[in-house]
Amino acid sequence: MKNYDSGSHEPYWYESFVGLKYVLKMLDTDSGIEAVAFQSQMINKLDDVVVKYADGCLRCIQVKHTRAEKNLTLSDLIRPTKGNFSSLLQDMAVAWKEGLKTIPNCIPELYTNRPGGKNWSRTANDAVYPPLHEFWKALKEEMKRAGNLSGIRLDSTYSAVWTDLLAQLGVLETDINKYEFLRKFRLRFSRPDLEKLESQMHEQIGRIFGVSSPSFQREIFEKLAASLRVWTTSIQGKVDFVYPEEVYSRLSLQVEVDDRVHLIRPPVPFFKSRLVFMERLIEQLGSRKHSIIFLKGSPGSGKSSLVSQLAYDAPAIINLRYHAFKPITPEMKEIPPDAGRTVDPRVFWTALIDQIRTEFTGKLYQYKVPIRCDYLTVDEIRNHTLRLAQELSNINQRPTVIAIDGIDHAARAGYISHKHESTFLPWLVHPEEVPSGVLFLLAGQPPEGYPAYPQWLKEDRAEVLHLEVPVVTEDDIRQMPTEADSHSLDA
Missing domain, CATH: 3.40.1350 (Trna Endonuclease; Chain: A, domain 1)
Structure with a gap:
């Protein structure tokens, strides 16, 4: 035979x-x-x-x-x-x-x-x-x-x-x-053969992760099958049992958050007059009396600098950061354009959930963190981000603060493209829908002259606190290094 x-x-x-x-x-x-x-x-x-x-x-x-x-x-x-x-x-x-x-x-x-x-x-x-x-x-x-x-x-x-x-x-x-x-x-007996077994697992993946696309089902399955190299051999030390967290860790799309894009360092020096203002801002963020704080000011007033300084001086305060526009610095030779991928709603919400995913390392299955976002709609990504931000607040016993800088650039990008709906502005969360443990810190130019801003940001609402960035004082100017100082440092 x-x-x-x-x-x-x-x-x-x-x-x-x-x-x-x-x-x-x-x-x-x-x-x-x-x-x-x-x-x-x-x-x-x-x-x-x-x-x-x-x-x-x-x-x-x-x-x-x-x-x-x-x-x-x-x-x-x-x-x-x-x-x-x-x-x-x-x-x-x-x-x-x-x-x-x-x-x-x-x-x-x-x-x-x-x-x-x-x-x-x-x-x-x-x-x-x-x-x-x-x-x-x-x-x-x-x-x-x-x-x-x-x-x-x-x-x-x-x-x-x-x-x-x-x-x-x-x-x-x-x-x-x-x-x-x-x-x-x-x-x-009469169990499915190898090909049918794989087909059934594709269907399982679709049900478990809500994935309807056959290509995404196949990609997830191939990643699962690749894990057999670890689970069935001694290459990395054979595991006795495979638990759900291990599976989620293997299947999750490993995205490294680019510090250069959203974790921007504050300028030096940081003006002393801003320190008092920043202390007040920290107090407001910690108290969570408002679901949204709008940090507004004229061009070059230091809105981005405040957000960056706050993130570096008090990292426990700012949990997630997003810059719709790369802040202008003295060493820049060209001003970056307003229009770009950073104002896209999918890019925006995906960047936030990629940051929050790192907060749940080892607990991805427990908190049902999406293993990847490319098969989700923008609305689904946004909902998951808000849900996880609330979970993070419950864990830390303090508000989860999400800082979004440069909303005026998103508005201008909409003007340039004539597609206001294609920016993340319509996808910002309404003050009444922000979870109780989440707070959004928005930064941008004043609403006057920006009809593309959400209507609730242009209204006087109890849930939204407007804070004006203070102007630079003479003492601040004295802090700045002079040309002579620069030469002495070079020497």
């Missing part, structure tokens, strides 16, 4: 994909699954995939795969194969018995893509066996009725197979053990 699996890695991939299917199922909080192990060392023969449940049960699975179109019969299950002294069922029974020493709630399972036999068959010793599915269904129903091994009464046509099956379970010694093994034993 031709060995279809000879030289093929398909059985190993199949075994791993069965494990991955449970890994994905684990991400559904209703599954009750706590962790999944590949090739567990906890139990022999039932070690291909071990699924740990929150109630203490462990599903210990032996996976059998074949590419040959060969049915699984009762003979395959309870009669020793050529060259072996024990049957498949007996091997699993012995493994279950040994496993009880450390796994009292072990559920043994045989998982195979082989279809169940549908015909009666005759064994080498002339015994007649019924179809697998027919017998197994009858046995399970009778076990429920009887409640113990001695009370089981099967049809006389099943007597030969029932006698042979009990003989294979002799290794379990007592009727109580035999009944308990059969009660817990899961026989899952």
Whole structure:
């Protein structure tokens, strides 16, 4: 007979994909699954995939795969194969018995893509066996009725197979053990093949992560499959169990926040007159009496400098920062244009959620942080950002402050492109919709002359505090280094 699996890695991939299917199922909080192990060392023969449940049960699975179109019969299950002294069922029974020493709630399972036999068959010793599915269904129903091994009464046509099956379970010694093994034993035949299993996991990914695009489903699956290199080998130290946080960590899009874009350093020197103003601002941010604080001032008044100084002097105050426009500094040779990607609503909200994702490292699954944003709508990204900002406030026991600098540049970008709706301004959160633990610090030129600003920013509202950046004083000017100072420093 031709060995279809000879030289093929398909059985190993199949075994791993069965494990991955449970890994994905684990991400559904209703599954009750706590962790999944590949090739567990906890139990022999039932070690291909071990699924740990929150109630203490462990599903210990032996996976059998074949590419040959060969049915699984009762003979395959309870009669020793050529060259072996024990049957498949007996091997699993012995493994279950040994496993009880450390796994009292072990559920043994045989998982195979082989279809169940549908015909009666005759064994080498002339015994007649019924179809697998027919017998197994009858046995399970009778076990429920009887409640113990001695009370089981099967049809006389099943007597030969029932006698042979009990003989294979002799290794379990007592009727109580035999009944308990059969009660817990899961026989899952006619399972999907490798290609179908992968297709089912794509669908799982779609349901779990809300991804409808086949290309995104495939990308996430490929990232999941790539994790097998870590979960099934000793390359990085084999893990005993894979937990949800590990999965989220592997699947999450690792985005490095560019400090040069949104974590801009404050200018030197920082004017002393601003320190008093900044202390007042810190007090307002900490008290969270308003959901939005608008820091306004004329061009060059130092709005961006205040935001940057606040972020560096009091990093515990500002949690997230976004600059719609790169602040002008003396060393710049050209003034950056208003129009650009930074005013795009998707870029805007994605940058914020990428920053907040780092705050939940090790807790991505717990707080359901999106693994990536490219398959989400702008509205969904915004909602997730607000939800996580509130969660961060609950953790830190203080307001989560989101600083957005340069909203006037976003307005002008809309004028230039004649598409006001294409900027992030319409996507700013209405004061009444800001979560109770979140505060937005906006910075930009006064609303007069900027009709593209949200209407609530142009109105007198209790939820919005307007703060005017103070003008530069003579003492501030004296702080600035003179040309002579510069020459002496160069010397």
